[in-house]
Amino acid sequence: MLSRTASDLYWMSRYLERAENLARMLDVSYSLSLMPQDGRGDGLDEMAMPLLITGTLDDYLERHGKLHAERLLHFFALDASNPASIYSCLGAARASAHAVRGRITADMWENINSTWLEIRGIAEQGLGRYGLSRFCEWIKERSHLFRGASYGTIMRNDAFRFIRLGTFIERADNTLRLVDARYEMLGDEAESVDESSARSYYQWSALLRALSSFEAYTEIYRDAPSAHNVAELLLLRADVPRSLRACTEEIDQILASLPGLNGRPAQRLAAELDARLRYTGIGEILDEGLHAWLTEFIPKVAELGNAIHSSYLEAV
Template structure:
């Protein structure tokens, strides 16, 4: 496969996953903003800014940190490269460039999402239609994955799509865990802490999984265990990296040792680590290290496969 084609497929998948992750974060932020105000109430609105590192850019265009402003900037603003609109636009552009490598069903799922996104942007997103909009974004992402698994060949094209999706998902889950951990550390209110943990699980569609596995009330350590080390959870860090390893092995290649080695090392750390190991290191420090390793894998994949040699 040409490196340019692999790059388009990889980034198409990353942008689609990013759009879904932003929708999940906005959904959680919207729910938290409805809680009774506390001294730290505005910290909840900081979550999208902290996750994407776009706080400085936000204040260039908006004078106050409000939920309507967050909706506009992260859902529809073309000036924000991490907005849902910008992500879907980039995903569509990448998909359009490699239509021949996609099944007709996969292309139609992306093309239809982009056409509908342009219509929804004209209508705007506010508190009255936010839930429907977030559900729509997640639904379009699910349709894309369903079409991909159901209609595409199990070849290199599929592998690069999967790798892009999984690396973006791992990055997003780790960042969300980090931000939420900081919020929980600073909040002495047990009710708010419980609600924040619940919304965190909702953000990654893991609420039912938590109660199925642990069969107890929400405990911060168990939430971290589920989203970091449990291979049963499809959005856990271990699950994502495990599948990245599998896809890299399928692609192979004589010059592919670097990304495979980095991925295998990280997978081994996740596979043989315990929650106590993570806690002893310090969750925030451990997540920072994990993100550094994911970035190293991404850069190695970029150099090895996606840039013309």
């Protein structure tokens, strides 16, 4: 497969996954901002969390001066001039899909093209009239439909593999950043032996719901969410679809199935990351410090993404 084609397929799926992850992040931050803040602020700190996670806080402040709920929601969801907005991600995904129209199925193209046309209509209407929760659910629904169309209609060839690869690289990075952000938001409470406070419960529950893992948590642990159990579930459980371990396992298997020798650096790094998670216990992570461990692992995923780009997506 030509590197340019592989790149467009890879980034098409990354941008679609990113749009869904941004919607999940925005929905949970908005919901938590509406809760009583217990003397910790007016809810804008919680609303600023997506900006901190995506590294766009400085850009927002430069353009808008101060945090304002309505402007912040528009900036993150529908601002065409913000390259990190959901609107921009869907536009980039549609452009990549158009470039490889002949390598994806009609169902896949129709889904992504209609999604782009609909979000343009929503942008004209305005988020205030459409509703944030409805908008976030719509984004997740469109992402689910695209993945279903991809899995159900495309041949199991290299195109399929690069689409899946982009999804899991983006998902791994998002899971790491969300766990770290929630842990930091709780502060000293995250390290407390007694994590039964209402704030701790809602923060960890919100994280689990943002990653569609709340039902999995209640089935496995049954206890109220805690840093130990949530971190174990979202980092080390291979049977949880959005966990870090599930993502690295998929990436390792996909890279191993790609032909040629150019991919060896990426394959080796993916195997190392997967083995590290496979043989690491949650106790070891917490002894090192969850924030320190996550801060170390986030660049590893970025390094893997760079290795994939160098091995497969750069024109030779």
